[in-house]
Amino acid sequence: xxxxxxxxxxxxxxxxxxxxxxxxxxxxxxxxxxxxxxxxxxxxxxxxxxxxxxxxxxxxxxxxxxxxxxxxxxxxxxxxxxxxxxxxxxxxxxx
Amino acid sequence: xxxxxxxxxxxxxxxxxxxxxxxxxxxxxxxxxxxxxxxxxxxxxxxxxxxxxxxxxxxxxxxxxxxxxxxxxxxxxxxxxxxxxxxxxxxxxxx
DNA sequence: TGCGTATTTAGATGAGAGGCTAAATATCTA
DNA sequence: TAGATATTTAGCCTCTCATCTAAATACGCA
Numbered sequence: 200x201x202x203x204x205x206x207x208x209x210x211x212x213x214x215x216x217x218x219x220x221x222x223x224x225x226x227x228x229x230x231x232x233x234x235x236x237x238x239x240x241x242x243x244x245x246x247x248x249x250x251x252x253x254x255x256x257x258x259x260x261x262x263x264x265x266x267x268x269x270x271x272x273x274x275x276x277x278x279x280x281x282x283x284x285x286x287x288x289x290x291x292x293x294x
Numbered sequence: 295x296x297x298x299x300x301x302x303x304x305x306x307x308x309x310x311x312x313x314x315x316x317x318x319x320x321x322x323x324x325x326x327x328x329x330x331x332x333x334x335x336x337x338x339x340x341x342x343x344x345x346x347x348x349x350x351x352x353x354x355x356x357x358x359x360x361x362x363x364x365x366x367x368x369x370x371x372x373x374x375x376x377x378x379x380x381x382x383x384x385x386x387x388x389x
Numbered sequence: 390t391g392c393g394t395a396t397t398t399a400g401a402t403g404a405g406a407g408g409c410t411a412a413a414t415a416t417c418t419a
Numbered sequence: 420t421a422g423a424t425a426t427t428t429a430g431c432c433t434c435t436c437a438t439c440t441a442a443a444t445a446c447g448c449a
Contacts, residue, residue: 201321203307206304206305206307206310207305209301209304209305209378210301210302210305212298212301215301215378216384218378219378222378222379232345270379273378273379274379276378276379277375277379280371280372280375282297282314283304283310283313283314283317283368283371284317284368284371284372
């Protein structure tokens, strides 16, 4: 999980929304894509960015590919952020 | 603090390093710029991005302009991140 | 006021990102 | 195997971003 890839992945609003959707459970590429007003090809590109950053995992199920959050890496992201926040700004990350 | 601006500001490694430097205390634009192998004009651009995202504050001191972290906004950033991390991935953000 | 220092703004450039359509690949089912 | 469905890859285009140099602005001090 190169930190640079993670930050870059998070810099796009579409990708952040994908992560938010995945908070509620795994979804197929197609199901995710339907939530956005963007071509499936473009969504596939976003999925690739999220995947190479290690933020999501994939699993084939029949004809579909199911995406889910890689929760352990999401924890690492919290740590990355902690490296920027000054000590007295520490707070409980409520989820 | 539009969330988009914050994430965009954080997506650049130079800007993240600026924030890390500011964790240890305020610094002038020139002092910050010396830590990077980039022109002062480019650094000024980065400062502008950080500032318009609300991540840093400025204060003129004589000929210099002193940059410091906007700690309250850094807390908000932690909240933004929390909006992406699934419940069972919650963790103490150690700083 | 005039000069030196500190910083930002203007304008140009090259690389990269995200978008699209069309084609390719993988899987299921008849 | 043929056809339908799901997803990714390829190729192209446009726009944004980080960077640079040069010029402009702001301040302190003689």
